[in-house]
Amino acid sequence: VDTIHHTCQWGAAHRYGDDPTQTGMARLALSDDDFRVRQWFATETQKLGCDLKVDKMGNMFARRAGALGSKSPMTAMGSHLDTQPRGGRYDGILGVVSAVEVLRTLHENNYKTQYDVGVVNWTNEEGARFPKSMVSSGVWAGEIPLEAAWGLADIFDPNVTIKSELERHGFVGEISCSSDASTGFPLGAHFELHIEQGPILEESGKKVGVVQGAQAYRWLTITIIGRDAHTGTTPLKSRKDPLLAAAKMIASSNAIAKKLGALASTGVLKIPPNSSTNTLASQVSFTLDIRHPKDEVVAQLYNECLESFKEIAQEDGKGVELKYTLDTDSPAVQFNKDCIRAVEEAATSTVGAENIIPIVSGAGHDSVYTSKRCPTAMIFVPCKEGVSHNPEEYCSPEDCAIGAQTLLEAVLRYDQF
């Protein structure tokens, strides 16, 4: 936990209490603060005897040699050090920092694993700055083309891309971003410790979630084009009001999600900066994030939302023009049986069978993509009131320690399988 707070000096923001650790984080992917914590990661893992590789997406791989030599791919513990713009101190950070602590334990005890063991820091997991979540594990898994990922622009600054930020910091690595054994960095397995980010562990009074997989989700950007006009002199029937249409669409997507027992959420809504009280906006865009554990339900939600949006676009005044793009499509994922077993046994040994629970992840994680190329599982620990993507996100020191211990044991068990 001390290491977490130590690394949170880079990007600390949004103070909510008097204690030095009572701030949230704003460490956006590939920002200067992100590079400060990457520097810490490099120094620290090298001190622990690891070899460090960086790939074309800036993913960082720290590798500690095992007894069998480096012919087999390493068993990885991975997560991310980037945060939301109003994020907390645990989301992603807990997984990487705990993994470094696992390496420290192995190092200080001179423990020899069979296989190589190491840590991965994945780039731009949050999708907050460059709006495609888990984009770099996605490229690594061969699911997202490198060029498309490189070309992703900052959501608020079209002139800055992932590639331009990697280049600015001299961080376009030597190896290819791929699981290919000859050019990239294959992994033997991927274990990820993460805060749950939801209320299930806390509500059920359990300590560790043995993650079985992750729900499906899609991200869309909806753009609505209307016409600026005077609010006082333009009759309702003559209007092309994009903000009214967007408002009805957001309300409608929520109603459809509710009906299907799914989730629909809008996090970003943009109107032109030169807006005023007595002028209808000319254009509005907003994001839509839809989720459900079943791929079919997400597909149905997607179709019903778009149908409803098309109707709404015609409903008022002279209608508005509707455009949309599908930015992320992440199908439901089932994790690997052996990895799940390693986590389950490790968690049972750490907190006892009565304190663990199988769980499906509501959020996407880099493990969603690694699971396509190597055996993968995740460990969840509780966070206060299930709140994350919020400065006050909190995981108790005890729960952080339980998570790290479970991660250590799961990796060692998997090393023996």
Place this chain on the structure above:
Amino acid sequence: VDTIHHTCQWGAAHRYGDDPTQTGMARLALSDDDFRVRQWFATETQKLGCDLKVDKMGNMFARRAGALGSKSPMTAMGSHLDTQPRGGRYDGILGVVSAVEVLRTLHENNYKTQYDVGVVNWTNEEGARFPKSMVSSGVWAGEIPLEAAWGLADIFDPNVTIKSELERHGFVGEISCSSDASTGFPLGAHFELHIEQGPILEESGKKVGVVQGAQAYRWLTITIIGRDAHTGTTPLKSRKDPLLAAAKMIASSNAIAKKLGALASTGVLKIPPNSSTNTLASQVSFTLDIRHPKDEVVAQLYNECLESFKEIAQEDGKGVELKYTLDTDSPAVQFNKDCIRAVEEAATSTVGAENIIPIVSGAGHDSVYTSKRCPTAMIFVPCKEGVSHNPEEYCSPEDCAIGAQTLLEAVLRYDQF
């Protein structure tokens, strides 16, 4: 018309065609461009033999002496030179520039009016930058306290106020902003030429609208406080989602307005700048602009909207907190019978009785406030497709000339009454 385009060099923006005059305007109140055009106004009216006074709100009064001496207050032609951020070349500008042209005609013909005649340029009529429309004619009329007006902050920059901008340009005038004869600048009458900003003249094929009064309107700012949370892991029932609540409120205000045959519009919606696709916003605020020719209907619309907003604030998840302020309250106005008659006779003489129509203004104008302290009336000319608050706002040179001619004749007729 040449003078209009000449003065539009200061603040031209939003090009939509190849001709030099095919741009809109972004001359926000008290911006550097606004001061450039004020400089033009001062020089030009002084060249035409006027005496210039500036009051504490930066309102500019140019006065041309009449035969009876300066004991009686002057007959004013007034409007505004500030524009919307995405505004056009006619809204307000036509009224001031035509008034200067009327002065030029009197000057060049050595015409002696009985009473003093002059022009007023009112500050921040649009309420676009400092979100209270007609604020400076409101202070002049004694309806808005000077300190409240001075303290109004830029809608996007809380550190800049009307007072700080007036001081920055050394434009806090000598005389008090008041119609009081001993300390301020009383007016004998106020005539305002303006584009209609609506479709009535064009649809009815008429050339001049004889404005009888203006409809009532209110501006509100609604603020909704929720809690930032993860879009993928936070069940709908655990959310405090302010953007969803705002969306439902905007849709609801539109439905209530439709039912009452009134207008409800949202021009500005703000979410925190550090938003992201997979995080619910912590707070949202938006403006609401409600209008109807009858005060009672605006009051009813206001009450029904607030009741509906309170319900919506409780409807989803764990509810959200709702706050609101009433920023502008402009009751319906009836203009002065004699002034209306002067306009009607002038318009009839200019275009013939078959080309004029009585009309009620949908927008607020400085004349709404002057009418509380002196006889007032307005002249409307058509604008293309009724579109204003839009860069492509257009009034033909012929219609501009008709407007200026009607303004001249109305003032001269009133001078004789």
